[in-house]
Amino acid sequence: MADTILDVRDLPPAERHPKIHAAFDDLDAGESLTILNDHDPKPLFYEMQAEVDAFDADNYAVEKQGPNEFAATFPKR
Secondary structure (H helix, E strand, O other): OOOOEOOOOOHHHHHHHHHHHHHHHOOOOOOOOEEEEEOOOOOHHHHHHHHOEEEEEHHHHHEEEEEOOOOOOOOOE
16 A cells, blocks of 8 residues: 655645645545644544545544644545
8 A cells, every 4th residue: 555645734724635635636545645734634534534435534543743743644445
């Protein structure tokens, strides 16, 4: 399973979700997108869960790596 890493911490907030969705759409089934973010991306998790059929919410994972650094993995089924 391939894993794509996307660091969105330096992007303006309005550009983050569209860039993340585009990167997720480019994945093949069985691959995952790990985003590096400056906050817990729980709202994005709920958005993906509600709107993206290919998002494997059961295997989503998030890890706090520092005070302002979170790594969240969004797997694609």
